[in-house]
Amino acid sequence: MSPGLSYTLVITGAPWSSQAPQTALAFAQELIAAGHHIDRVFLYGEGVHLASALSTPPSDEPDWPGQWADFLADNQTPGVACIASALRRGIVDQGEQARYELSANNLRQPYQIAGLGEWVEGNLKSDRVIYFHGSH
Amino acid sequence: MSPGLSYTLVITGAPWSSQAPQTALAFAQELIAAGHHIDRVFLYGEGVHLASALSTPPSDEPDWPGQWADFLADNQTPGVACIASALRRGIVDQGEQARYELSANNLRQPYQIAGLGEWVEGNLKSDRVIYFHGSH
Amino acid sequence: MTQEQTIQATLHILNKSPSHPRFATCLAALHEGDTLALAENAVLAVTDSTAGLPRNCVALGADLEARGLAGNPNVQIISYGDLVRLTAEHSRTVSW
Amino acid sequence: MTQEQTIQATLHILNKSPSHPRFATCLAALHEGDTLALAENAVLAVTDSTAGLPRNCVALGADLEARGLAGNPNVQIISYGDLVRLTAEHSRTVSW
Amino acid sequence: MTTLIVIDQAPYGSWSGREALDMVFSLAAFDQPAALLFIGAGVNWLRKSQDAGGIGQKTVEKNLAAAPVFGVEQILAEQSACERFRLGEGDRLNGVELIPSVRDALDRFERIVFAG
Amino acid sequence: MTTLIVIDQAPYGSWSGREALDMVFSLAAFDQPAALLFIGAGVNWLRKSQDAGGIGQKTVEKNLAAAPVFGVEQILAEQSACERFRLGEGDRLNGVELIPSVRDALDRFERIVFAG
Numbered sequence: 216m217s218p219g220l221s222y223t224l225v226i227t228g229a230p231w232s233s234q235a236p237q238t239a240l241a242f243a244q245e246l247i248a249a250g251h252h253i254d255r256v257f258l259y260g261e262g263v264h265l266a267s268a269l270s271t272p273p274s275d276e277p278d279w280p281g282q283w284a285d286f287l288a289d290n291q292t293p294g295v296a297c298i299a300s301a302l303r304r305g306i307v308d309q310g311e312q313a314r315y316e317l318s319a320n321n322l323r324q325p326y327q328i329a330g331l332g333e334w335v336e337g338n339l340k341s342d343r344v345i346y347f348h349g350s351h
Numbered sequence: 352m353s354p355g356l357s358y359t360l361v362i363t364g365a366p367w368s369s370q371a372p373q374t375a376l377a378f379a380q381e382l383i384a385a386g387h388h389i390d391r392v393f394l395y396g397e398g399v400h401l402a403s404a405l406s407t408p409p410s411d412e413p414d415w416p417g418q419w420a421d422f423l424a425d426n427q428t429p430g431v432a433c434i435a436s437a438l439r440r441g442i443v444d445q446g447e448q449a450r451y452e453l454s455a456n457n458l459r460q461p462y463q464i465a466g467l468g469e470w471v472e473g474n475l476k477s478d479r480v481i482y483f484h485g486s487h
Numbered sequence: 488m489t490q491e492q493t494i495q496a497t498l499h500i501l502n503k504s505p506s507h508p509r510f511a512t513c514l515a516a517l518h519e520g521d522t523l524a525l526a527e528n529a530v531l532a533v534t535d536s537t538a539g540l541p542r543n544c545v546a547l548g549a550d551l552e553a554r555g556l557a558g559n560p561n562v563q564i565i566s567y568g569d570l571v572r573l574t575a576e577h578s579r580t581v582s583w
Numbered sequence: 584m585t586q587e588q589t590i591q592a593t594l595h596i597l598n599k600s601p602s603h604p605r606f607a608t609c610l611a612a613l614h615e616g617d618t619l620a621l622a623e624n625a626v627l628a629v630t631d632s633t634a635g636l637p638r639n640c641v642a643l644g645a646d647l648e649a650r651g652l653a654g655n656p657n658v659q660i661i662s663y664g665d666l667v668r669l670t671a672e673h674s675r676t677v678s679w
Numbered sequence: 680m681t682t683l684i685v686i687d688q689a690p691y692g693s694w695s696g697r698e699a700l701d702m703v704f705s706l707a708a709f710d711q712p713a714a715l716l717f718i719g720a721g722v723n724w725l726r727k728s729q730d731a732g733g734i735g736q737k738t739v740e741k742n743l744a745a746a747p748v749f750g751v752e753q754i755l756a757e758q759s760a761c762e763r764f765r766l767g768e769g770d771r772l773n774g775v776e777l778i779p780s781v782r783d784a785l786d787r788f789e790r791i792v793f794a795g
Numbered sequence: 796m797t798t799l800i801v802i803d804q805a806p807y808g809s810w811s812g813r814e815a816l817d818m819v820f821s822l823a824a825f826d827q828p829a830a831l832l833f834i835g836a837g838v839n840w841l842r843k844s845q846d847a848g849g850i851g852q853k854t855v856e857k858n859l860a861a862a863p864v865f866g867v868e869q870i871l872a873e874q875s876a877c878e879r880f881r882l883g884e885g886d887r888l889n890g891v892e893l894i895p896s897v898r899d900a901l902d903r904f905e906r907i908v909f910a911g
Contacts, residue, residue, distance in 0.1 A: 220671055222670075227811075227911025228911065229368075229397075229440075230439075230440075231397075231439050231440060231693070231694040232365075232368070232396075232397050232693050232694065232695070233692065233693055234598070234623045234624075234691060234692050234693070234734065235598075235623075237734055237735055237736075238598070238622055238623060238643075238663075238734075241645070241663040241734075242663055242666060242667060244663070245662075245663045245664040245666070245667040246667050248664065249664065249667050249668070249671070251667070251671065259814065259818075259911060260368075260810070260811055260814045260911040261365075261367075261368050261811075261911065262911070264400075264440065264441065267440070267441030268441070268453070268454055268455070269441035269442070269443050269448075269453050269454070269455060269456075269457060270438075270439060270440060270441035271438040271439070271441070271443065271447070271451050271453065272438065272439045273435075273438075273439075275737070276439075276736075276737065277735040277736060279735075280441070282735075299409075299814075299817065300814060302406075302407045302408065302409075303366075303367050303406060303407070303408045303409075303412075303810070304365075304366075304367060304400065304403070304406060305400065305403030305404070305405035305406035305407070305416075305457065306405070307405050307407065311407070312405075315407050317404070317405050317407065318404055318405070318457070319404070319405060319455035319456060319457055320405075320455060321405060321441065321454070321455055321457055330821075331817060331818060331821035332821070332825065334818070334821070335821055335822060335825045335827060338798060338822070338827065338906070339827070343670055343671070343676065344906075345596075345670055345676060345678065346678035346908065346909070346911075347598075347678065348598065348678055348679075348909065348911050349693075349911060350598060350599060350600065350603075350623060350624050350689070350692035350693050351487045351599065351603060351605075351804075356575055358574075363695075363795025364795065367809070367810040368809050368810065368811070369808065369809055370502070370527040370528075370807065370808050370809070370850065371502075371527075373850055373851055373852075374502070374526055374527060374547075374567075374850075377549070377567040377850075378567055378570060378571060380567070381566075381567045381568040381570070381571040382571050384568065385568065385571050385572070385575070387571070387575065395698065395702075395795060396694070396695055396698045396795040397695075397795065398795070411853065412852075412853065413851040413852060415851075418851075435698075435701065436698060439694075466705075467701065467702065467705035468705070468709065470702070470705070471705055471706060471709045471711060474682060474706070474711065474790070475711070479574055479575070479580065480790075481500075481574055481580060481582065482582035482792065482793070482795075483502075483582065484502065484582055484583075484793065484795050485795060485809075486502060486503060486504065486507075486527060486528050486805075486808035486809050487503065487507060487509075487688075502808070504804070504805040504808065504836045505836065506604040506805070506835055506836045507604075508602040508603075508687065508719050508720075509687060509719075509793075512687065512718065512719065512781055515780075515781065515782060516781050516782040516785055517782075518782070518786075527807070527808045528805040528807070528808035528836070531805055531836060531839055531880065534839075534880050534881045534882075535879060535880055535881075536878070536879055536880075536881055537879055548849065549849030549850045550807070550849075550850060552845075552846045552847070552848075552849050553806075553807045553845060553846065553847035553849060553850045553852065553854075554805075554806060554807060554839055554842065554845060555842035555843055555844040555845040555846070555856075555886075556842070557846075558844075579789065579790075579791075581785070581791045581793075582793065583793060598692070600688070600689040600692065600720045601720065602689075602719055602720045604803065604835050604836075605803060605835075605909075608803065608834065608835065608897055611896075611897065611898060612897050612898040612901055613898075614898070614902075623691070623692045624689040624691070624692035624720070627689055627720060627723055627764065630723075630764050630765045630766075631763060631764055631765075632762070632763055632764075632765055633763055644733065645733030645734045646691070646733075646734060648729075648730045648731070648732075648733050649690075649691045649729060649730065649731035649733065649734045649736065649738070650689075650690060650691060650723055650726060650729060651726035651727055651728040651729040651730070651740075651770075652726070653730075654728075675905065675906075675907075677901070677907045677909075678909060679909060
């Protein structure tokens, strides 16, 4: 076992339509606990819904978007939503709001919106790239 | 064949993760053309993403949320997103924004947010209730 | 529209790929006289050598064309308007 | 981490239900020495009488408990921390 | 006219089964007759001793056990799927009726709604 | 190190296959070696004469045909799936290599990514 590996995590399943964000969060917490480093969490496809600032589950249900955002902030881990996936699915930041003249923005802090190049960089530079897919 | 039936359409598949909104729209257009009446279009589960005002597909791709909203407005057809499904998935109107102190609202015009009672009423009063599910 | 002792002819709208478990369940649930309408990914069944389709089987033309299957002779092609007509003619429709 | 002639032992993380077509594809792709980690809906395989699981098979305890299967003796139970360790030990992981 | 809600998806992996249960309870709340049918991997919703705390979810077992109280007329399960997933009588929630074929079960109901 | 993208889902019913193609083209754009494998119902992406105008989508056939130009090294397809879906040589896009087993195909690549 190599201690201190670097990971990119890719989440393609949305909260509520899949268990992917939950499994990925438990995995990410244990990664940090084991002394590994997370280069970035990349949201792709349906996974971009995890970055919605407006998700408001009932108070007696788990709040995966909120828990994930707290984790990213606490660990200063970059969270990146793929721009193409996000725009289609209505996840936009202030810049996209201005560019497309939209009525609002809803990208949750601390996520950034960026291209697939972030994923390619993970492939090149991270020791591990682990995917968390939907259940279909 | 009975002319002039009343329909409730239920869409449970999201745009981009399923073909359901597209099939449902083609079906709805033909319903109107055949002289039938649509009592309501009810978005449930993943289907609520169709009501996002922020969905911004590339200009050379179909814009199902935009096309559906135009259809509803042109035909004065009520579009209803289930409140429980919508809140979890980050689709909120001004009222929910205020109630939960959210940073924005993103429910597309002319959709309304309401409870499953709207679906129950469709079961009771519409001649037909037709479902458009995701592909999983 | 009251429940009858004998179930009336039913329209089954199936949009799942032949690989999806719901596909086989649907085919096993059909009665003689029912109509099966293939939509979306389910139209792949017309070229699936393992799918035994019933006699009363129709498929949406737009979905066949998208998948390069419009020339397939195994099935009766319908339009979205035809699908509307089928739902009006059947008081019982199941969406799989 | 260069490509070797002989493929090294691989970790397969499978989260699909045994009814999902990807489940059978995964089981058919395993090599002797690979490890299969069942997660989410895939843990139902431990109680599926039609699923032939390989010897090197582990399953997430939290997912087994959720589905009432924590007492099932057919599989080695792992934690999320164990799953992290498995991904660190294997230079090749496939998420199904 | 009783509405039958059919759940064929495995529990906890997605929210669609829960949202189908919400439909059943909503019908019951409006005094509309409703029933549930579990088929395929969906029968695993009916297993006893579920504990979803470790995956951060609420267990649905109590909701299902309370279904008759809330007016859900019947809970049906596909027999062959119960056999496949080793869900014997002692493993299942009480009050579940096994049905030999999905086709026969569907025939009993005028209105059928699959989980999305 | 070549990355193999695996697509096992039927075309047009969801966007996941298209988004997997975007991954392949993105690798190629950054001069990273990439290959595609179609298995199960996914082999139907490779059929000729697709015309998705009637469902309001763009046809992917041209994107796939252009894949080699953009640097995608190989397009592989599962032989048994092609047989199942009657996708003979004349029905398929040119330049597709049939592979007898998914296991052997995966063995050729260090890095495997399934469509989401």
